[in-house]
Amino acid sequence: MxxxxxxxxxxxxxxxxxxxxxxxxxxxxxxxxxxxxxxxxxxxxxxxxxxxxxxxxxxxxxxxxxxxxxxxxxxxxxxxxxxxxxxxxxxxxxxxxxxxxxxxxxxxxxxxxxxxxxxxxxxxxxxxxxxxxxxxxxxxxxxxxxxxxxxxxxxxxxxxxxxxxxxxxxxxxxxxxxxxxxxxxxxxxxxxxxxxxxxxxxxxxxxxxxxxxxxxxxxxxxxxxxxxxxxxxxxxxxxxxxxxxxxxxxxxxxxxxxxxxxxxxxxxxxxxxxxxxxxxxxxxxxxxxxxxxxxxxxxxxxxxxxxxxxxxxxxxxxxxxxxxFGVDIIVKISVPVLVFLYPIAIALIFLNLLKNTIKNDNIFVGTVIGTGLVSAYEALQVMGINIETLGNIYKVLPLQGLGLAWIVPAIVGGIIFKFIPKHN
Missing domain, CATH: 1.20.1740.10 (Amino acid/polyamine transporter I)
Structure with missing residues (x-):
């Protein structure tokens, strides 16, 4: 004890x-x-x-x-x-x-x-x-x-x-x-x-x-x-x-x-x-x-x-x-890194929370890919890199107004990859 x-x-x-x-x-x-x-x-x-x-x-x-x-x-x-x-x-x-x-x-x-x-x-x-x-x-x-x-x-x-x-x-x-x-x-x-x-x-x-x-x-x-x-x-x-x-x-x-x-x-x-x-x-x-x-x-x-x-x-x-180097330079470097890492980390947290009910590892793969694509785009935005075509897609994603644009792509990615045969 x-x-x-x-x-x-x-x-x-x-x-x-x-x-x-x-x-x-x-x-x-x-x-x-x-x-x-x-x-x-x-x-x-x-x-x-x-x-x-x-x-x-x-x-x-x-x-x-x-x-x-x-x-x-x-x-x-x-x-x-x-x-x-x-x-x-x-x-x-x-x-x-x-x-x-x-x-x-x-x-x-x-x-x-x-x-x-x-x-x-x-x-x-x-x-x-x-x-x-x-x-x-x-x-x-x-x-x-x-x-x-x-x-x-x-x-x-x-x-x-x-x-x-x-x-x-x-x-x-x-x-x-x-x-x-x-x-x-x-x-x-x-x-x-x-x-x-x-x-x-x-x-x-x-x-x-x-x-x-x-x-x-x-x-x-x-x-x-x-x-x-x-x-x-x-x-x-x-x-x-x-x-x-x-x-x-x-x-x-x-x-x-x-x-x-x-x-x-x-x-x-x-x-x-x-x-x-x-x-x-x-x-x-x-x-x-x-x-x-x-x-x-x-x-x-x-x-x-x-x-x-x-x-x-x-x-x-x-x-x-x-x-x-000082706080300003450190923060300037850290912002795009955090914007990219945070959604992936949160997605993995919830995947691990449900890990006993998820039998197919490909769901993990698809969820992370869906999340990563959106968070990568958001990181580019933070760095001042704007791609018009991607920007138009991003604007229509649900929850993007709350900073949660990655959620739906994460779910969609997990569902799509669920139907890919699991490798033993």
Whole structure:
């Protein structure tokens, strides 16, 4: 059996690994953008930022013995390629360097004459600390959950409590026609669904390391852990979303997403707000960085047989280099990648949820192809590449106004491929 203390610590750890800079910045943006319709936007944000990750944790954890099992029924080659791209995306090429870059840019003034020196020192110290915590993979969960997460929760609670019980203003009509769509798409920016697919394996590894549990007991442990982590995320998103809405009639419409958060905190807490925000941002980012370094090193260690410690160091070095380019460049690169990956990942999540009722692997293949065609076109759109013929087809796809244009092609692809004979 397991103790309640183990559940709480693991739940805090999962919360911390999922809660990065994007989770802190985007909820206030959703509230600010939607104004008096902030609740609708936040509900949609929670659906993609909490609902999909919750499903991802269970489906990926029990899809098979390891991460490769998640997409294996499409094909072994596809599974390897998908997982490598997924790991690199949430790892050293995109999400991991973003943690350090965002933490720095939210704390330090770009106009400072010593800005570059401050950046080099901060990034090196930030990733150095993250590396130290992640070098012992069997201690990652305990250390993150027991040491860093309580600090993060305390500073978040202070900000949200003040913002909710002493609101700065009230939400105004921001003339957003589709607040649900706005919040739904912004939820992708957390990258938590992608992260949850791989974090679930680390969570299970921690559960199994010193406990003899049946699969039923493991499922119970995972359910309780997820309720703590994702329930906490939903509360934080709701609080930050409300704070964003209260300044929708105060701040100028062209304020950036970082400015919404920093200005709101300063208005709520005065000069102390800067210090509290700095602790909050750094804590959120560094806990996520620890989980990402551990995840990347563990996966590629099993794939290549190179030592975990060496891969953790290499991952950290690459992340430091990319972090030096700054948030804007990292985000510019990440947007088309996320637009392409996210629908495929969600499709695979639901396929794995129904895997026991799907006997023909070709359904997996057709669903992924249908999804991939649409998400590839959307990625081209994001990069400014417009193909008129494809654009005309895209416009008539159902649900494209909700950002879900891939759903019908996914279903059609699965149905068509169902009638292709299964290879034994």
């Amino acid at each position: 397991f103790k309640k203390k183990d559940v709480i610590i693991t739940g805090f750890a999962l919360f911390a690994m999922l809660f990065g800079a994007g989770n802190l910045i985007f909820p206030p943006l959703v509230g600010f953008t939607n104004g008096d319709k902030w609740a609708t936007g936040i509900i949609a944000f929670i659906l993609t930022g909490v609902g999909f990750p919750l499903i991802a944790i269970f489906t990926s954890a029990f899809a098979g013995k390891n991460l490769d099992s998640f997409a294996i029924r499409v094909s072994p080659i596809f599974s390897k390629i998908f997982n490598i791209v997924l790991i690199l995306s949430i790892g050293p090429l995109l999400a991991l360097p973003r943690t350090g870059a965002v933490a720095f840019e939210m704390i330090f003034d770009k106009s400072s004459p010593s800005y570059m020196t401050q950046k080099i020192i901060f990034i090196l110290v930030f990733f150095g600390i993250a590396l130290l915590f992640s070098l012992k993979p069997n201690k990652v969960i305990d250390r993150v959950g027991a040491i860093l997460t309580p600090t993060l929760l305390i500073v978040l609670a202070i900000i949200i409590f003040k913002g909710v019980f002493s609101p700065l203003g009230h939400g105004i009509d921001t003339h957003v026609a589709t607040p649900f769509k706005q919040g739904f798409i912004d939820g992708y920016q957390t990258m938590d669904t992608l992260a949850a697919i791989v974090f679930s394996e680390i969570i299970l590894k921690s559960i199994r390391k010193d406990k003899q549990l049946s699969q039923k007991q493991e499922l119970s442990f995972l359910i309780q852990t997820s309720i703590i982590a994702l329930g906490g995320l939903a509360l934080v998103y709701g609080g930050l979303g409300f704070i964003g809405s209260t300044v929708s009639g105060i701040l100028p419409a062209n304020v950036d997403k970082v400015g919404i958060l920093t200005t709101s905190v300063n208005m709520l807490l005065g000069n102390a707000g800067n210090i509290i925000l700095a602790i909050c941002v750094t804590g959120a980012c560094i806990t996520t960085a620890i989980g990402l370094i551990a995840t990347v090193a563990d996966y590629f260690s099993n794939l290549t047989r190179i030592s975990y410690q060496l891969l953790a160091i290499v991952t950290t070095i690459i992340s430091i280099i990319f972090a030096m």
